[in-house]
Amino acid sequence: MTRVKYVELQSVYEYCVVYSALESDLDYIITRYYISFEIISSTGLQIHCHNKHIAMDPLAKRNIIIVGTKWLTSSPSSSLPLSPPGGGIIGTTTAYFLSRHPKFNPALHRITILEATSIAAGASGQAGGLLALWAYPSCLVPLSYRLHAELAEEHGGATRWGYRKLNCGSIDVTITRESLQAQHQPQPAQAPSSTTTTTTTATPNGVPGTEETKDWERLPKQDAAAEDLLADSALPKDLDWVNRAVVDAYQDMGMPGATETAQVHPRHFTTSMAALAQERGVQIVTRAKVTKIHSSPSRVESVEYLNRDAGTHVTIPDVTDVVVTAGPWTGHVLPKSKVTGLRAHSVVYEADVSPHAVFTRVLLPDGYAPPHRAARGRRRRHNRVVDPEIYARPFGEVYACGEPDRAVPLPDTADLVRVDDDHCDDLLAYIATFSPTLAAAPVKARQACYLPQREGGPLVGATSVHGLWVAAGHTCWGIQNGPATGKLMSEFIFDGKPISSDISDLDPRRYSRTFLLGVMEMSTSLKRSTGETHEYTRRR
Incomplete structure (x- = not known):
């Protein structure tokens, strides 16, 4: 039989449940508030509270705010001034799973997404949408991949957000003068050896200058373990939108149960998660720029935001939970998290092609320059090897992404992200050297976003x-790990711990003292139901 003990607390931030040796075999301790103390010392006895399931009282009210935020300045115990970039996949999936948790009660629990611009305004709307069992980290991937399939089955994801399985592989391509001529591409000029690292170009005043070339920097999509899963294979017959004559080798992600790949349209998926959460009572407030999260030394208290249309400030009182899903801005909200932003450019073609995700390694001919650079008397920006990624997408699209860069710092909000046309034109030019189909396709979007790294x-x-x-x-x-993250966050908030997967390696408190419980010294007493009083101290 399950043994349960109920303890009435005035405030979780003033008291803590303390286990005695006799209580150590209890299955549940029910309190009015979620408690997450790691270790408490009481009369010389160490008690590991995190090994117990501390369940939420089903009658307790919860006021949960989901925000994406940009930190400006802060005081450790008063308020955190913020400026949000926009609701993304982590925030919307968290709202979705909170609203579908068995303990969610709309009469007691309020969930609000505060959105400064629009849903999927940042990377979530401009990603490739690839889903893969070979992604990382391993504690999230299998759960999330399965949840993607379940969500698609439940909500018609195939038509609503383009969920589908697809082939995935990598091609090695060698471009020659002859192959460019056959595809009516601009011919390379006679040029110094490819070992040259500086090239001559015209400066704005017409005086020749130098421009350095660089190695292509690959996006952190495939780790070493994923690359080891690639196996030599024949080029698929339906991969007919690349020039087979220039392909030297093809490697397939073809190990059943380990290398399975699928995809969604990221913008449609993110906005659908938001809409489905709304159907269950989640409030989405757009044009709401979060300005402060008010907190005491021990708890969140309220959230303040600016109604950007009315120009008025609104305070949400009695907040019990704030979930920071700030993407690349998280490092500004919580500096010790060390989350930073890495800019990446991408383009979207209007083209209906066979469903393949293709990683590439392209060797360019010596002296080749993309047409937009050659027209200005400039050489290409990169050395001879480039590695674009290309994903055929549902709804008649093909997505391609280039290398990341750190040329422009992370802006205050997602709608201030700058797109460098040269980066997009480089990407289009490189892909045109081996894909006549995409070279002829209309380009519907040139875009940039910051990846949370x-x-x-x-x-x-x-x-x-x-x-x-x-x-x-x-x-x-x-996008791949959004559903698992959202589900696990709902379990943290409503169950007191993650249930669906062991994600102890992702615990924020493992990586910085500012995340560790016990940052501040605090002494108080707890009068237990037995009438006995125990003293405890939260130590540094």
Whole structure:
């Protein structure tokens, strides 16, 4: 029989449940608030509270705010001024799974997404939408890949957001003067050896100058483990939108159960998650620029935002939980998270082609320059090897992404992201050398976004401030890992711990003292139901 103990607390931030040796075999401790203390010392006894399931009282009210934020300045115990970039996949999937959690009660629980611009305004709307069992981290990928299939089955994802399986592989391509001539591409000029690292170009005043070339920097999509899964194979017959004559080799992600690949249209998927959450009572407030998260040294209290249309400030009181899903801006909200932004450019073609995701390694001829650069008397920006990624997408689209760059710092909001036309034109030119189909296709979008990057992987879980959560740092795999992250966040908030997967490696408190419970020293007493009083101290 399940043994349960109920403890009435005035405030989770003033009291803590303390286990005695006799209570250590209890299955549940029910409190009015979620408690996440790691270790508490009481009368010389160490108690590991995180090993217990601390369940939420089903009658407790919850006021949950999901925000994407940009940090400006902060005081550790008063308020965090913010400027949000826009709701993305992590925020919308968190709202979706919160609203479908078995303990969700719309009469008691309020969930709000505060959105400064529009849903999917950042990377979530401009990603490739690739889903893969060979993605990372391994504690999120299998769960999330399965949830994608279940969501598509439940909500008609094949038609609503283009969910489908697709082939995935990598091609090695060698471009020659003859192949360019056959495709009516501009011919390379006679040029110095490819080992040259500087080239002559015209400066704005007409005086020749120098321009350095660089190695292509690959996006962090495939880690070493994923590359090891590639196997030599014949070029698929239906991969007819590349020039087979210039393909030297093809490697297939073809191991059943390990290298399966699928995709969604990221914008349609993100906006659909938001709409489905709304159907269950989640409020989405757009044009709402979050300005402050008010907190005490131990808990969140309220959230303030600016109604950008009316120009008025609104305060949401009695907030119990704030989930920071700030993507690349997370490092500004929580500096010790070390989440940064990495800009990446992409283009979208109007083209209906066979469903393949293609990684490339393209060797360009010596002296080749993309047409837009050659017309200005400039050489190409890169050395001879470039690696565009190309994903055929549903709804008559093909998505291609180029290399990341750090030339422009992360702006304040997603709608201020700058697109460098030269980066997009480079990408279009390189792809045109081996794909006549895409070279002739209309280009419907040239875009850039910032990927939330963090060495060591994403952070998902509690911070040192009670009620303040973080879910960010998913790099290239935010769309892939969004459903698992959202489901696990719903379990953190409503169950007190993640149930569907062991994500202890992603615990934010593992990586920085500012995330660790016990940052501040605090002493108080808890009068237990037995009438006995125990003293405890939260130590540094």
